Amino acid sequence: MSRHRAEGPRSPWQEGTREALAAAGLEPQWVRDVVVRALSEDLGPGWVDVTTAATVPADSDRRAEVRAVADGVVAGLLLFPVVLAEAAARLTLPVPIADLRVHDGAHIEDGDVVLDIRGATRVLLVAERTALNLVRHLSGVATLADTWVGALGESGTRLIDTRCTTPGLRPLERYAVRCGGGTNGRAGLYDAAHVTVAHAEAAGSVAAALDAVRRRLPGALVQVDVRSPLQGVEAVHAGARFVVCEGMSVEQLASTVPQIRAATGDRVEIACTGPYGVRDAARLARTGVDHVYVDTLVSEAREVDLELVLR
Amino acid sequence: MSRHRAEGPRSPWQEGTREALAAAGLEPQWVRDVVVRALSEDLGPGWVDVTTAATVPADSDRRAEVRAVADGVVAGLLLFPVVLAEAAARLTLPVPIADLRVHDGAHIEDGDVVLDIRGATRVLLVAERTALNLVRHLSGVATLADTWVGALGESGTRLIDTRCTTPGLRPLERYAVRCGGGTNGRAGLYDAAHVTVAHAEAAGSVAAALDAVRRRLPGALVQVDVRSPLQGVEAVHAGARFVVCEGMSVEQLASTVPQIRAATGDRVEIACTGPYGVRDAARLARTGVDHVYVDTLVSEAREVDLELVLR
Amino acid sequence: MSRHRAEGPRSPWQEGTREALAAAGLEPQWVRDVVVRALSEDLGPGWVDVTTAATVPADSDRRAEVRAVADGVVAGLLLFPVVLAEAAARLTLPVPIADLRVHDGAHIEDGDVVLDIRGATRVLLVAERTALNLVRHLSGVATLADTWVGALGESGTRLIDTRCTTPGLRPLERYAVRCGGGTNGRAGLYDAAHVTVAHAEAAGSVAAALDAVRRRLPGALVQVDVRSPLQGVEAVHAGARFVVCEGMSVEQLASTVPQIRAATGDRVEIACTGPYGVRDAARLARTGVDHVYVDTLVSEAREVDLELVLR
Amino acid sequence: MSRHRAEGPRSPWQEGTREALAAAGLEPQWVRDVVVRALSEDLGPGWVDVTTAATVPADSDRRAEVRAVADGVVAGLLLFPVVLAEAAARLTLPVPIADLRVHDGAHIEDGDVVLDIRGATRVLLVAERTALNLVRHLSGVATLADTWVGALGESGTRLIDTRCTTPGLRPLERYAVRCGGGTNGRAGLYDAAHVTVAHAEAAGSVAAALDAVRRRLPGALVQVDVRSPLQGVEAVHAGARFVVCEGMSVEQLASTVPQIRAATGDRVEIACTGPYGVRDAARLARTGVDHVYVDTLVSEAREVDLELVLR
Amino acid sequence: MSRHRAEGPRSPWQEGTREALAAAGLEPQWVRDVVVRALSEDLGPGWVDVTTAATVPADSDRRAEVRAVADGVVAGLLLFPVVLAEAAARLTLPVPIADLRVHDGAHIEDGDVVLDIRGATRVLLVAERTALNLVRHLSGVATLADTWVGALGESGTRLIDTRCTTPGLRPLERYAVRCGGGTNGRAGLYDAAHVTVAHAEAAGSVAAALDAVRRRLPGALVQVDVRSPLQGVEAVHAGARFVVCEGMSVEQLASTVPQIRAATGDRVEIACTGPYGVRDAARLARTGVDHVYVDTLVSEAREVDLELVLR
Amino acid sequence: MSRHRAEGPRSPWQEGTREALAAAGLEPQWVRDVVVRALSEDLGPGWVDVTTAATVPADSDRRAEVRAVADGVVAGLLLFPVVLAEAAARLTLPVPIADLRVHDGAHIEDGDVVLDIRGATRVLLVAERTALNLVRHLSGVATLADTWVGALGESGTRLIDTRCTTPGLRPLERYAVRCGGGTNGRAGLYDAAHVTVAHAEAAGSVAAALDAVRRRLPGALVQVDVRSPLQGVEAVHAGARFVVCEGMSVEQLASTVPQIRAATGDRVEIACTGPYGVRDAARLARTGVDHVYVDTLVSEAREVDLELVLR
Numbered sequence A, B, C, D, E, F: 001m002s003r004h005r006a007e008g009p010r011s012p013w014q015e016g017t018r019e020a021l022a023a024a025g026l027e028p029q030w031v032r033d034v035v036v037r038a039l040s041e042d043l044g045p046g047w048v049d050v051t052t053a054a055t056v057p058a059d060s061d062r063r064a065e066v067r068a069v070a071d072g073v074v075a076g077l078l079l080f081p082v083v084l085a086e087a088a089a090r091l092t093l094p095v096p097i098a099d100l101r102v103h104d105g106a107h108i109e110d111g112d113v114v115l116d117i118r119g120a121t122r123v124l125l126v127a128e129r130t131a132l133n134l135v136r137h138l139s140g141v142a143t144l145a146d147t148w149v150g151a152l153g154e155s156g157t158r159l160i161d162t163r164c165t166t167p168g169l170r171p172l173e174r175y176a177v178r179c180g181g182g183t184n185g186r187a188g189l190y191d192a193a194h195v196t197v198a199h200a201e202a203a204g205s206v207a208a209a210l211d212a213v214r215r216r217l218p219g220a221l222v223q224v225d226v227r228s229p230l231q232g233v234e235a236v237h238a239g240a241r242f243v244v245c246e247g248m249s250v251e252q253l254a255s256t257v258p259q260i261r262a263a264t265g266d267r268v269e270i271a272c273t274g275p276y277g278v279r280d281a282a283r284l285a286r287t288g289v290d291h292v293y294v295d296t297l298v299s300e301a302r303e304v305d306l307e308l309v310l311r
Helices: A017-023 A028-043 A050-055 A077-091 A121-155 A170-179 A197-203 A206-216 A229-237 A250-262 A278-286 B017-023 B028-043 B050-055 B077-091 B121-155 B170-179 B197-203 B206-216 B229-237 B250-262 B278-286 C017-023 C028-043 C050-055 C077-091 C121-155 C170-179 C197-203 C206-216 C229-237 C250-262 C278-286 D017-023 D028-043 D050-055 D077-091 D121-155 D170-179 D197-203 D206-216 D229-237 D250-262 D278-286 E017-023 E028-043 E050-055 E077-091 E121-155 E170-179 E197-203 E206-216 E229-237 E250-262 E278-286 F017-023 F028-043 F050-055 F077-091 F121-155 F170-179 F197-203 F206-216 F229-237 F250-262 F278-286
Strands: A061-068 A097-100 A113-120 A158-161 A193-195 A222-226 A242-246 A269-273 A291-294 A306-310 B061-068 B097-100 B113-120 B158-161 B193-195 B222-226 B242-246 B269-273 B291-294 B306-310 C061-068 C097-100 C113-120 C158-161 C193-195 C222-226 C242-246 C269-273 C291-294 C306-310 D061-068 D097-100 D113-120 D158-161 D193-195 D222-226 D242-246 D269-273 D291-294 D306-310 E061-068 E097-100 E113-120 E158-160 E193-195 E222-226 E242-246 E269-273 E291-293 E306-310 F061-068 F097-100 F113-120 F158-161 F193-195 F222-226 F242-246 F269-273 F291-294 F306-310
Touching (some): A028 A170, A028 B170, A050 A121, A050 B193, A050 B197, A061 A121, A077 A113, A113 A121, A121 A158, A121 A278, A121 A306, A170 B028, A193 B050, A206 A229, A222 A229, A229 A242, A229 A250, A242 A250, B028 B170, B050 B121, B061 B121, B077 B113, B121 B278, B197 B206, B222 B229, B229 B250, B250 B269, B250 B278, C017 C077, C028 C077, C028 C170, C028 D170, C077 C121, C113 C121, C121 C158, C121 C170, C121 C291, C121 C306, C193 C206, C197 C206, C197 D050, C197 D121, C206 D050, C250 C269, C250 C278, D017 D028, D017 D077, D028 D077, D028 D121, D028 D170, D061 D121, D077 D097, D077 D113, D077 D121, D121 D158, D121 D170, D121 D278, D121 D291, D193 D197, D193 D206, D206 D222, D206 D229, D222 D229, D229 D242, D242 D250, D278 D291, E028 E121, E028 E170, E050 F197, E061 E121, E077 E097, E113 E121, E121 E170, E121 F197, E170 F028, E193 E206, E193 F050, E197 E206, E197 F121, E206 E222, E206 E229, E222 E229, E242 E250, E250 E269, E278 E291, F017 F077, F028 F170, F077 F097, F077 F113, F113 F121, F121 F158, F121 F306, F158 F170, F222 F229, F250 F269, F250 F278, F278 F291
Parallel strands (some): A158 A291, A269 A291, B158 B291, B242 B269, B269 B291, C242 C269, D193 D222, D269 D291, E193 E222, E222 E242, F158 F291, F222 F242, F269 F291
Antiparallel strands (some): A061 A113, A061 A306, B061 B113, B061 B306, E097 E113, F061 F113, F061 F306, F097 F113
């Protein structure tokens, strides 16, 4: 059961925008809320750009294009039509038309035109900053994810994101990770269990914690943190089938993975998390770990520079 | 006239939290919205941490402390009590008590304890990620601002932030800049005018644009972008008293500033903006420019690592 | 004083829809909320019908008609234009035109066409289930009410509905009862007093309860439950002028009614409530009771089948 | 990604209520909205029960029990604590304690006590009708589902519900079906594709429709309606792997199922839908169909009578 | 059917406040909205009284009384507990206790104590202005209504208010009129029909307008404006049974009333409206008019001065 | 930082309306809320004017003008287009065009036409009362402010309004004061400090209170109430630089002002407040006081009569 406000988007979004968001796993209404909130920060209580209102006639139209000023993987282009439409709605001007030249997830290079726009100049100027702030940020995340995925290579080891995201933007940042070829970890504290040291302590033991979670959530994915090979083996003996090796050096990890696998005849999924960087990726992959959890896909991402140019 | 929703915060926030936020220039209700939105991302529609609910008794209490794991300037500590209170409200558990050991804006070092908490273990575990995501990010911004301010030195040249912020978090990021000793630029498109090339073109000329803005907003601050000494002098002759030198090299800037000042007997404020880094700060200051606008205080900030440790 | 949200309906409803609802005693804004909530259940957070979006072009138009597949009394037809308009608004497509061939309250027979529609095929397919769920259910209630009213005949005994309604739909179900010729009882616990055994006990006696209610609500309608002729007479002596005979057999009722009427020279209204069925109606009427309260008008109603046929 | 309002339940619900709802697949906030809406219908704009306010002291406490007055499968008991808590919140009285004697899904018999309550008398009287309306209705649905499931026997043929639900209550009615041992079909138009005749016509053919849906929703469940064995075989040839036999007699169905299965070496899921009743269940099961879609689980359900008795 | 937001008041209002408002014909939730809106104007986005926060300790308690500083009829005292409770909720301080010494509608004299309060000093200081603004204004309206009613004397001519009210406060001002002994006219454009010259023109004639309204609203009250005896008689002949004499001098009115009454054997209600003052009341009453509509009960009301004194 | 709901006005307001409000210091969204709330009072839950709906065709268009029926200073004309647009939106009719002949703040005379309107007759009739109620009231406030300002003459003594405003309308009434040439005092308890006797008592002394406020709000404006020359001098010695002489006769004030000024070499701002009327203005000005706080600008204002005339 999925719940949401009964009010749906009613702004005159460009045909196909809502469906594109839904297909990308983004709720249109939620996206609209994010965009309107961002616009409201920039336009203030009066929804007015004082400079533009004073200098640009309401009926002035322009063409513009969005151009890459750096290389990277683009993410968030599909937000551009939303920002334009919502800005237009607030200015009570017609919605500009935006044509995507490339799609989210594409590799772009400095100079590439990624989007053509034509419409009311006032709307273009008002939407520019909000749209670029979003796209640059998300493209940075996608690019870092892509770098990791490339570095992990054909090993089968997957890049997984974590709950270290910008408050209010998690679904978009998870989308950006997908654009970069990464895989989403759990969405939050609610959609999978992850037994940390604190939980094991509170329950009495890892086994007791596993048991408690399973009684409560039969059939749910349950991950267990371990900090040593011994803890890993014990966790498996206690019934864990998804083990997260936390804070180990690559060498430790290399010796821990086979020990955990040897502890049972069942399939065990093994993930690792720690202060690793892209430079560690190939070696992590060689340890045979299934998943690398990377906390820093958002915080270490460098924005990909794009600019809006009036023509 | 300041507008806002008539509903105020009703959660049992710790005494003094609301006033501290107000004194810091942050609207309590807006802060609450940001925090609740972030918690809701993490707790999902059921407001439940499945692992904690299964393993930690409702009446378990713990002490915890928040510790720096890196050096920097801290910002956002005053959000911790809000996250704890709102998490507690959603779990219908008592609100933990949080004692700040240092205040936002303080320089902290690896190992420093910045906050003591005691209260329901469930609340501590649920609030941890949301609170740390906020504080790490804002401390990163404050630290970068502080580095800039230090590099500009005693010159009188001020560091100014821009509208390049994370959608939905602008007021907090502006606060972080203040914590780092920086100065806020305009809040958005609504509270000051900034005549760019596009506006001048639309109005016919810089002079026409200046004139249009002044008629509309008598007495308002009006900034004008210029890209050469000549444009700067022309802008001043057209009546500009706040000139933003855009995209000049430091050398160009050094020659432009005195030309602009010489163009009138009035006081002219001069700012610069461009792809400058901290390493350029001292030379920028020596140009005599009044303000350096830095677009990258958010995007280039590195999170300051802090952790929550149960005791 | 009537209170309500200040926001009124802004969707481009078909001319006359709002007025028709108001004339039917249904608040347009409340109806809109019910309809949008129902649509949102069916369309999900993305407001999308995935099958239709994939297979039916946005510009496809069709004619359709709503046909009875059973006999009954129709109720809720006036919701059809609302469902169509709100579905269209969410799909950002033009609002289809709906022409009612019969009005709510009409007797319909298998095969009757009750409504013609023409408009965007996508809207027709999306609105179909929500609209039919509403109309079939309400027509079922109207039909059962009509059956009761027919069975009570020309006796003057009135059919009254009760608070046993579907949560969230009470005003619509009360409307359906009116369409079937029935009369609405009190709308809720707030618009009339009804002294049950529990209230009499709490107040000390029926007389004390009557007194307490009258002091609080001078001039209000006060009904009193009685379970025997004696209690009925006592209630009248205590000042009751509206007595509800609860749980009596038809025979008991027949002897109780004249005793109550004989207990005072004033006019006393007498109602009955119990596990009666339509087959008891004629005999109930002959007891001289003024009102029959029927708890099961909703729960025992059988949906009246109607279908939407594309042409 | 699941979206929802950032506001969570803040009423002092009884410990464990929120978690029980989440475990039952019901969003606590959504449940709260349903309950508050139902209470508001009954209590009116003043949130006042005029009879109770006049006759029952605010500090009066009582015990009560909820008793079955008929046999059936109970569903919705876990809503009782929510209704009590929200009623108490509105009356600003303490929340009564409710102890469930049996759990949703249990078979109950006339006379069984299913729930004990103790608390403020005013709250008990105010909550009674709203809570009983919900539980009786949902228990009716659960009981009808249970009857179907029993009649289908050990055949492996599963009972599936449909989108024919009460507007505003779909998630609860789907829960009731699960309580009765049934299986939920798609939640709405958004979470699976179902190609009907209208869609096939619009797309040009069943094959074209299947193709269009798959391009749009790679990997999604796609059901296809067929009305004859021939259509079934064609659908399978066109790539359908989930076929819904619509409107066939049991005999037709018996001959269609093996023809469809023979049309391909792949596994094909076969469902049927039509005006079947419980009496047809055993014969339907013997056709070898995998799923029986029953439109009438809500509309044909008979309420299970339960009553609240003060002690 | 009465509609309203499902959220009821949840602040810890003093026992009996909600019921008192409901008994006074005021919806508690609406009153709460008005009060919270007013407090929010005064406390700003931070919900803070900077002076009080700085100088008065949170745990300081005081007694206070509200005293009349002028004579008049008091109205709005029952809002005082609401203002205190909502202010306390926003300051997260205990709700002060307020004891009414007199009730709304009472005649008060300079020096009378009308209310005793004890509670947190901060709350008293914060609530003071908002509460007094409301009570003074409403008491002014009640006093003017009382003066009119007194001047009309025992004639049977009733004072009726009009739609000339302060936007956002109409229900309170209508309540104040009732406190002063006046009678409420229609609540708005929706609850009764009033045919003016413009409507008669649009419909073609008074008779056509009357006819159109009656077809649309069978059984509704329909008032008709007339400006001369002749128009009055024509209106009666056209079927009007409620005539409003508009803009006539008292003398004209005196001759018109009997002519209208003579035009039919039915009972006709006659009202008058015009630029009359209290000084005209006795003469108006003597014309035999049934109702005097006074537009200026709000705009000409003089506030009744009351003050809050800390003790 | 300015906060506000993310939703901006989306009704099809006439071009330039939003900007005009913003330039007047009124938040468009807040104005819209006020207007919609007022309309909803008048139109009821069905948003219907029953008389107009019955008698005036939906496609009837008219011209109208708003005319002064008295002399005064007009304020609130810029609300007319908002009322018309919002009424039109609710009736789903086109928005009428309104041309202002004069601007808010203009002196108008009986007979002046201040506004031309043309558009749907239904909208004109529905909007009339709400718009006139607002404009008459605000013009009354502006006119009284103008009278005061005229009476204070060229003295330099300024008229200041206070927090004695109509709940829910403060920003509009402050705007009206500005239209009349007056100056706004503090907006509420939050944007400046005002130390009264109660605060001084609570803090221990005026000096302690001043000190406490300054520590909390460095740099804020702090006003101090004094009731005698001695208190004034003491306040200045305690560091006060803004003194409010409360409740003094004009004579007392005349002797107090120079004593306060003599108490320090710094500039001290001196205000007075008390039961003064316009007749005292010239003498107040002569005392040399800087500001006169007038509590009664709203409560003593007489509406300026304007009427809407269909042509």
